[in-house]
Amino acid sequence: MGKQKRILITGAAGFLGSHLCDRFILGDYHVIGMDNLITGELRNIEHLFKLENFEFYHHDVSKFIFVPGELDYILHFASPASPIDYLKIPIQTLKVGSLGTHNLLGLARAKNARILIASTSEVYGDPSVNPQPEEYWGNVNPVGPRGVYDEAKRFQEAITMAYHTFHGVETRIVRIFNTYGPRMRLNDGRVLLAFIGQALREEPLTIFGDGSQTRSFCYVDDLIEGIYRLLHSSYVQPMNIGNPDEITIRQFGEEILKLTGSDQELICLPLPTDDPKQRRPDITKAKAILGWEPQVSRNEGLKITLEYFKSLSKMEIEHKDFYYYNK
Template identity: 85%
Template sequence: MSRKRILITGAAGFLGSHLCDRFIKEDYHVIGMDNLITGDLRNIEHLFKLENFEFYKHDVSTFVHVPGQLDYILHFASPASPIDYLKIPIQTLKVGSLGTHHLLGLARAKGARILVASTSEVYGDPTVSPQPEEYWGNVNPVGPRGVYDEAKRFQEAITMAYHTFHGLETRIVRIFNTYGPRMRLNDGRVLPAFIGQALRGEDLTVFGDGSQTRSFCYVDDQVEGIYRLLLSDYPYPVNIGNPDEITIKQFGEEIIKLTGTTQKLVYKELPVDDPKQRRPDISKAQELLGWEPKIGRAEGLRITYEYFRSLPDQEIKHKDFTYYNK
């Protein structure tokens, strides 16, 4: 029996590369696609020797063609960290709109099921916590985060339009803070920023008073949730994240303890529209997918810290970024 074929966009990115690994493990033929604007081929170079993996360098904001049958599409092409989408705002909007449109069209042409990667950022700075899928959000469309938030909100809207108008098989995952090996140390997110500062012997920068909360999900748990959602029959958005909520201040203290640094927390002004709370309601994922996170933060952080420690010195020392509490 021939292998099922799956296209994964954003394949050389943090989460996309782990999804490539998972579907290779499940004996799919994986077609990776990435324009490498934020992705890194090192994340998937171990797959190049496999006969059931192929890679195309391509920007999905332009027309997408993939020869042969396609059974599934995972659309994970998008800048996902503040440093990226603030640096390349137009590309961020285009990949969420034009890119999603092209891939929905490809899915329709191939008769494939498509899962699009949305984000907890569609909830903006939420007024309810934890955030259920029915919450419509509190988003500033013209603020600095608007290019990412609105790209993802449009992505969800056009995906549902293809589902309701064309009958396309669609899935939507709302991803909450996810971490693990292959994150970029300088991508501006709070976890790699804290660890990078600790490794360089710098004080850890907290924006605001540190009372903002985040909920961190280890990458293996996130991938398992996405895998189950793709194979489910539920077309509406589903939160996948870890509901174990922690303040940024407490998280910084955990990183100090984990790394053994003698540095301290220092405080700076809170960025515009920084979310005060971030905690997923995962009752839908539990009920529909039988999914919940298995890996605790202590274990996940230990693995992630060892990965960052193994990076070349020049990557650890490089810090051309602005850190945000994401």
Template identity: 80%
Template sequence: MGKRILITGAAGFLGSHLCDRFINEGYHVIGMDNLITGDMRNIEHLFPLSNFEFYHHDVSKFIHVPGELDYILHFASPASPIDYLKIPIQTLKVGALGTHNCLGLARAKNARMLVASTSEIYGDPLVHPQNEEYWGNVNPVGPRGVYDEAKRYMEAITMAYHTFHGVQTRIIRIFNTYGPRMRLNDGRALPAFIGQALRGEDLTVFGDGSQTRSFCYVDDLVEGIYRLLMSDYEKPVNIGNPNEISLKDFAEEVLKLTGSSVKIIYKPLPVDDPKQRRPDITKAQELLGWEPKVGRAEGLKKTYEYFKNLPQEELYKQPKTFESK
């Protein structure tokens, strides 16, 4: 019997790509998602497979998975500002209770667990580029605090389970990632820019556009996750593309790619929006032999083709509405 892996957040952007990767590696994949931000269409191609099963479940509640488990990837969480500003309590609960439940399951099954942390734990950084030893500059009571602090707690409880219970744990800090299956209306810069261009709307840049981001293509990120999971390193590792660009220049790249003649307009910067974001990937290079392979021009083209081929109604679909519990 092949190895079995549980992937939480399986119907989301990253979770669905991870399901594909581990299916291709010959694993029996158990996907779990409450579908609050995930989309079944991202994984529907896997349902005919005998080595894939799906649980519609909220990991903030007790998790039961029958049989043996070798690995757990915990990727259940709202990840875009639009989502976690609308469902702040659920965001905190999935980072805290959800991680606790997954760690308890990992301990019971003697499984190795990798948790998806984020560059947001660095807040609006005072160190540039950001390395894993930097503790961050985070406002715990600001609007973004629900996401930032959920992930910081996630890291803390994961390390506690590792040191106190001896659970095999891995922590990845994910920087801005993009690719097919992102939601057009999730509030992040890349799908927002492409969606606006496809609808013939002006591109909205917040602030003066000088704030920077570093965009990593999803295939590169998945490779980094796979290598970290299989490594013997238990402390946090940055995975991202260190090729930094201002959001103004990025908007201009999107305009050039799409051939759109719309303008770039500017709106006030949201509260606590990070001014710069760029990973120091020295650890990933040295420990995992990993670095990104897909350049932004190639990745953007693939992502644009995906969005361009979506049904027309997807372009005008409104963001989900939520009830925060």
């Protein structure tokens, strides 16, 4: 029997980080979770605290990072990811994408560990091509309200490739498209969550613009499997992982109303600055290189997600935050 692999997962108490912890625990890894809890929630990983092959560090990766012992892999998922968060804490968002990434790349170099960096479809900005292939350089406003997140991720990719080419660090970059599922925060400002929260509270669903913007929603289990395969592949260039099943925001709102049995109406509000008009991943590379494509239909995934939110306390469901993007 071989030596147990050790993996550091930053942003471990967040939505994706906590699911990644679960996946690698199931894979018999020794998982070290790290999170400063600025947006993460300990309840997402509290079921892991009793396990011998899990440990947790309450730490901000923008500061010096020390992890004793060997490391085989690092997954960098520490970053605010919703508009509500990165508009409230723009400096921290920029720091975790720059200083935090720099610190973790240095740690990977020192430990001779392979590191996977979580980038995002937001590097494409408001795209002029659809679907978005990895070769598309994007259409991003660096000084707009979304710039603190978009440019942090673009810098993150640049410094990661620099460490790969200059220092020979084993790196992987995943560009994550809209993902949903249990453990998301109902009030974190994303359109899917806003719709579900409003439907559960029996309120009208609010749409920014005329609702013709498109998004592509990937269920979390599919995304985690894609990330797992990318980490263990030999591919070093950025790779899209997401569901190419595109839908307009208006159509999506209608789906939520039907699924929840709500008879509320859809209300249109002014479109926020730099809101992307289209979002759909080209997953040609993921199919060819990883043998990966989404398996969970939107209808199936939404039913699971809705049941999770129905299980929350009434206080959590009643908590409102009307300022969100069609993300």
